[in-house]
Amino acid sequence: MTSVNASVRTPRVSGEELLRVQHLVKRFPVNHRIGSRRRELVAVDDVSFSVSRGETLGIVGESGCGKSTLARCVMGLERPSGGAIAIEGRDLTTASKKTMRSLRRDVQMVFQDPYDSLNPRRRVGDIVAEPMLVHGLADAAGARKEAARLFDVVGLNPRYLDRYPNEFSGGQRQRVGIARALAAKPKILVADEPVSALDVSVQAQVLNLLSALQREFDLTYIFVSHNIDVVRYMSDRIAVMYLGRIVEMASAADIYAAPQHPYTVSLLGAIPNNLVGNGAAAGKRRRRIVLRGDIPSPVDRPSACPFEPRCPVAQEICRVRDPEFRTLDDGRYIACHFPGSLDPFEA
Amino acid sequence: MPDTMQATARAVGADVALRVESLTIDIRTKSGVAHIVQDVSFTVAKGEFVGIVGESGSGKSMTLMNLLRLIDNPNLNVSGHVWFDGEDLLALPAKRLREIRGGKIAMIFQDAMTALTPVYTVGWHIAEQLRAHRALSRRAARERAIELLTEVGIPSPELRVDSFPHELSGGMRQRAVIAMALACDPKVLLADEPTTALDVTTQAQILDLIRRLRTVHGSAVVFVTHDIGVISDSADSILVMYAGRVVEQGRTVDVLAAPQHPYTQGLLGSIPTPGASRLTSQLVSIDGSAPTPSEQVVGCAFRPRCAYAFDKCFTVPALRPREGQADDHLDACWLQRQAQMDLRIEAGS
Numbered sequence: 001m002t003s004v005n006a007s008v009r010t011p012r013v014s015g016e017e018l019l020r021v022q023h024l025v026k027r028f029p030v031n032h033r034i035g036s037r038r039r040e041l042v043a044v045d046d047v048s049f050s051v052s053r054g055e056t057l058g059i060v061g062e063s064g065c066g067k068s069t070l071a072r073c074v075m076g077l078e079r080p081s082g083g084a085i086a087i088e089g090r091d092l093t094t095a096s097k098k099t100m101r102s103l104r105r106d107v108q109m110v111f112q113d114p115y116d117s118l119n120p121r122r123r124v125g126d127i128v129a130e131p132m133l134v135h136g137l138a139d140a141a142g143a144r145k146e147a148a149r150l151f152d153v154v155g156l157n158p159r160y161l162d163r164y165p166n167e168f169s170g171g172q173r174q175r176v177g178i179a180r181a182l183a184a185k186p187k188i189l190v191a192d193e194p195v196s197a198l199d200v201s202v203q204a205q206v207l208n209l210l211s212a213l214q215r216e217f218d219l220t221y222i223f224v225s226h227n228i229d230v231v232r233y234m235s236d237r238i239a240v241m242y243l244g245r246i247v248e249m250a251s252a253a254d255i256y257a258a259p260q261h262p263y264t265v266s267l268l269g270a271i272p273n274n275l276v277g278n279g280a281a282a283g284k285r286r287r288r289i290v291l292r293g294d295i296p297s298p299v300d301r302p303s304a305c306p307f308e309p310r311c312p313v314a315q316e317i318c319r320v321r322d323p324e325f326r327t328l329d330d331g332r333y334i335a336c337h338f339p340g341s342l343d344p345f346e347a
Numbered sequence: 348m349p350d351t352m353q354a355t356a357r358a359v360g361a362d363v364a365l366r367v368e369s370l371t372i373d374i375r376t377k378s379g380v381a382h383i384v385q386d387v388s389f390t391v392a393k394g395e396f397v398g399i400v401g402e403s404g405s406g407k408s409m410t411l412m413n414l415l416r417l418i419d420n421p422n423l424n425v426s427g428h429v430w431f432d433g434e435d436l437l438a439l440p441a442k443r444l445r446e447i448r449g450g451k452i453a454m455i456f457q458d459a460m461t462a463l464t465p466v467y468t469v470g471w472h473i474a475e476q477l478r479a480h481r482a483l484s485r486r487a488a489r490e491r492a493i494e495l496l497t498e499v500g501i502p503s504p505e506l507r508v509d510s511f512p513h514e515l516s517g518g519m520r521q522r523a524v525i526a527m528a529l530a531c532d533p534k535v536l537l538a539d540e541p542t543t544a545l546d547v548t549t550q551a552q553i554l555d556l557i558r559r560l561r562t563v564h565g566s567a568v569v570f571v572t573h574d575i576g577v578i579s580d581s582a583d584s585i586l587v588m589y590a591g592r593v594v595e596q597g598r599t600v601d602v603l604a605a606p607q608h609p610y611t612q613g614l615l616g617s618i619p620t621p622g623a624s625r626l627t628s629q630l631v632s633i634d635g636s637a638p639t640p641s642e643q644v645v646g647c648a649f650r651p652r653c654a655y656a657f658d659k660c661f662t663v664p665a666l667r668p669r670e671g672q673a674d675d676h677l678d679a680c681w682l683q684r685q686a687q688m689d690l691r692i693e694a695g696s
Contacts, residue, residue: 062546169636199402200573201610204617204632211625226547233619233630256622270551271621272577290555291548293502294516 018220019051019074019188024083026069030299041298043069045244046083048325049333051188056214056221058235058252060228060267064295066244067224071192074222075109076100087188105135108186110210112193114173118165124176125161131184143183150179153216154209171202178209182217189214192224207234228267232256240264243306244298246325250332260332260339262314263307266291268344284345305337313341363430364535364567365391365414365452370427372409372591374420374640381640383409385591387427391535396561396568398582398599400575400614402637406591407571411539413437414569415448431535450480453528457540459520463512469496469523470508476530495526499556518549522556529560536561538570542577554581575614579603584675587611590638590648593666597676607669607678610649647681655682 026044044066051057061067072078074085076092085092092103108131111117118127128150129143138146148158154175165173174194181189191210195203207230214221223234231238232252239249240263248261259265269289291310302308308318317337325335372384384406391397401407412418414429414436429436431452436444448454456462463472473495474488483491489508496504499522512520521541528536538557542550558581561568570578578585578599585602587595587610595608606612616631635652638644644651646661653660659681666677 062548171636199637200575201402201614201617201633202636204630205634207619207625208630208632211629228547229619229621229623232621233623233625252624267547268621270548272551272554272580288551290551294518294549295546 016053017050018053018088019222020084020086021050021074022048022084022086024048024070024073024085025081026066026073026078027081039299042244042301043298044073044080045301046325047241047244047246048083049239049246049249051220051222053187053220054214054218055237056223056235058231058238059222059224059241060226060231060238061241062226062295064243064298065241066298067226067241068192070241071109071190071222071224074188075107075190076104077109101135105131105184106187108181108184108189110174110177110181110189110191110194113197114170114177115165115197117177118173120165123162123164124168127165127176128161128179128183131180135184137183137185146183147179150182153182153213154179155205169202170198171205174198174206175209178206178213182213186219188220188222190222190224193226194223195230196225196227203230210234229271240267243295243301245306245335246333247307247336248332248334250330254330254332258340259344260328260334261307261336262311262338262342265289265342265344266310266312287344287346289342305335307336313338362393363390364393364395365569366428366430367410367414368428368430370410370413370425370429372406372413372426373424375422375424376641378641382643383591383640384413387586387588387593389586389593389596391567391569393534394561394565394567395584396558396570396578396582398575398578398585399569399571399588400573400578400585401571401588402573404590404637404639405588406640407573407588408539410588411454411537411569411571414537415452415454416444417448417454446480449476449528449533450531451533452535452537453531453533454537455521455524455528455539455541457543459517459524459544460512462524463520465512468509468511469515469526472523473508473527473530476527480531491530492526495530496523498529498560499523499526500552501526517545518552521545521549521553525553525556525560529564529566532564533566536566536568538568540572541570543572543574550577557581575603576618587614590644591640592648592663592679593677594649594680595676595678596666597673597678601673601676605672605676607672607676608649608680609653609655609682611678613652647679657681 024044024047028041028043030039030041047070059067069078073080080093087103087106090099090103095103125144125147128147132138132143132146148161151158156172156175195206198206213219223231225231235252238252238255239246242263248264255264259268266289269287293310296302296309304320304322305318308314323335323337325333327333367387367389370384370387374381374383387410399407413425425437470489470492473492477483477488477491493504493508496507501507501519501522515523542553545553557568572578582599584598586593589610595602595611606615613631613633617633619630633652638648646663650656650660664679664681666679668674668677
C-alpha cells in the first residue's frame with residue numbers, strides 16, 4: 001500500500017550543515033511552597049550538536065531525559081532558556097517574528113499520538129491543506145489538489161480527503177500527520193516517537209514510509225524514540241540522552257558495535273531480545289546489564305556526572321567532577337571520565 | 348525448565364498448573380454480538396513461563412482477565428473451562444473463587460498506579476492480601492510485608508512500607524504490586540503487560556525480578572504482552588493471538604526459529620532487529636490493520652492482510668502441528684509449507 005517503494009540505498013548526506021544547536025538549555029520553574037528555595041527542573045542541560053542535510057539524527061533516551069523538550073525547542077514550540085539553535089545560519093532564538101514564520105515552515109513535526117494531534121472536528125483534507133494556506137504556498141483550490149497528491153504520497157486514498165480523523169485507524173492517522181508535516185515543504189522533519197502509539201505490525205508501515213519519503217524529498221530527520229532498535233534502524237547518527245544531557249553521540253553503527261558510555265552499554269544490554277542475538281558482532285554475546293535504582297528526578301540532579309549514582313563503573317572522581325562533553329579520537333562525542341570501561345560484550 | 352521436563356509435564360496431569368479449554372468470550376453490543384475470544388486452549392505446566400503475544404484487540408488481555416472471572420459485565424458471555432487443582436474456575440461459586448484469587452493465582456497489572464488504592468499505604472495493600480488469605484495478626488502481616496518488599500528489591504523497606512503509592516516511582520510501584528501478588532505464594536502468576544508502562548532499564552529490572560521469583564517460589568507465569576521481544580528470552584512457550592484466536596503456539600525456541608503462521612512471520616519481520624539499519628534491510632510490513640472485534644471476517648481473520656491468502660482461507664483453519672515441526676508447535680494456517688516457500692521466492696524475484 002505504500003506508494004513510494006523503500007529499497008536499500010546509500011545515505012545522501014551532503015555534509016552541508018543544516019541545523020546547529022549550541023549549548024542549549026531549557027529550564028522549567030517548578031511549583032514551590034512559600035518560604036522554600038525556588039526550584040527549577042532542568043530538562044535540557046547544555047546540549048550541542050549539528051545535523052547535515054539529508055541526514056537522520058536519532059535521539060534516544062528514557063522518560064524524563066529531555067528528548068521531547070529538545071525536539072520541541074528545535075521546532076520553536078519552546079523558547080530555550082539559553083544557547084542557540086540555527087537553521088542554515090539563522091538563529092531561531094533571536095529571530096524576528098517574520099523570520100520565525102519562515103523558520104517554522106522549515107521545521108515540521110510528526111507527533112507521537114495520532115489521536116490527539118489531529119483536530120477531531122476538521123476534515124483530514126483541511127488539516128493537510130492548512131499549513132499551505134498559513135504559509136501562503138497555495139490558494140484554497142491549489143492546497144486541496146496538493147493535499148490529494150500528498151495523500152497519494154503517504155499511501156492514503158485521495159478519496160478520503162473529506163473524512164474525519166475518527167474514520168481512520170491509528171496507522172492511517174499517522175499517515176495524515178505525516179502528510180500535514182510534508183505540506184509545508186519542510187527541510188527538517190522532527191519525529192517524536194512517531195510509532196510508539198501504533199501496533200507492532202503497523203509500525204513497520206510507518207517506518208518504511210518515513211524512509212522512502214526521506215529519499216524522495218531529500219529530507220533531514222530528527223528521530224526521537226525510547227526504542228534504541230527503532231532509532232538505530234532509522235538513523236545515521238545517534239545521540240544518547242540521560243537526564244538532560246547528551247552522554248554519547250556517534251554513528252549508529254559505532255553505537256551498536258562499540259558503545260563507550262556506560263549508560264549506552266546498559267541501554268543496549270537491557271533490551272530483552274533473544275530474536276537475533278541482540279545485534280552483537282558475530283561470535284560475541286551482548287552482556288545483560290540490569291542497572292540499579294531509577295533515573296533521578298530532573299529537579300534533584302546529581303551534582304557531578306548525572307549517571308554516577310547508577311553507573312556500574314563509577315569512581316570517586318565521578319561524584320566530584322562533572323565530565324565534559326568531548327570528542328574522542330574516532331570522532332564520537334562522549335561525556336564520561338572512563339569511556340569504554342564497561343565491556344558491552346560477554347567474555 | 349529443561350525441555351524434557353516440560354514435555355513430561357504436559358503429558359502428566361499432576362504437573363499441570365492451569366489448563367484452559369476452549370475459552371470463548373462473546374460480548375453483546377448495540378450492533379450485535381462481538382466474538383472477542385474464540386476457542387482458546389492452552390496448558391501451563393508447574394513453574395512454566397507462558398507468553399501470550401498479540402496486538403490491541405487480539406483478545407490477549409480478555410483471555411487473561413477471564414481466567415479469574417475478573418470482568419463482571421452482564422453482557423459478557425464466557426464459556427469453556429479453566430482447570431486449576433481439579434476445579435473449573437469458570438464454574439466455581441463466587442466465595443470459593445475469592446479464595447483462589449490473590450491466594451493461589453495472583454495477578455500483576457499494566458498500570459501499577461491504578462492497581463493500588465491511592466489513600467492506603469503500600470504496607471496496607473500487602474497486609475490486606477495476607478489477612479484475607481492467611482490468618483495473620485496485624486503485626487505479623489506488617490513484618491511479612493517488609494520481608495516481601497525486601498525480596499522484590501525496594502530500598503529501605505521498613506520506611507517504604509508506610510509510603511503511599513504516589514510517593515514511589517513507576518518501577519517501585521510495579522515492585523510493590525509484585526510483592527502483593529507474591530504475598531500468598533501463588534501457584535500461578537498472571538501478568539498483564541507489567542512492563543509496558545516502564546522505561547527500558549526499569550523493564551529489565553522487573554523482568555529480572557519476575558524470572559528470579561519464579562525460580563525461588565516455583566510459580567508458573569502467564570505473561571501477556573504486545574511485544575514479542577520482551578518475552579523472547581524469558582518464556583518457555585508462546586501463544587500468538589490474532590483477532591481473538593490463537594494462530595500459533597509452541598515452545599519459544601521453535602516459534603522464534605521457525606515461525607509458521609504468516610502473521611507471526613510478519614510480526615517478527617516488522618520489528619527492526621537489533622543493529623539493523625534502513626540502509627541495509629527493509630522491514631516486512633503487514634498491510635492494513637487488525638480487524639476490530641465487531642468486524643466479522645469470514646474464515647481466517649488474517650486473510651484480508653495476508654499475502655498468501657487463497658480460496659481455502661474462507662474457512663477457519665484449525666490449530667495443528669506441521670510435518671517437520673515439533674509435535675507441540677501448532678499453527679492455524681491452510682498454507683502448505685512448500686507452497687509458502689514458492690510464493691515467497693516468486694514475490695522476491
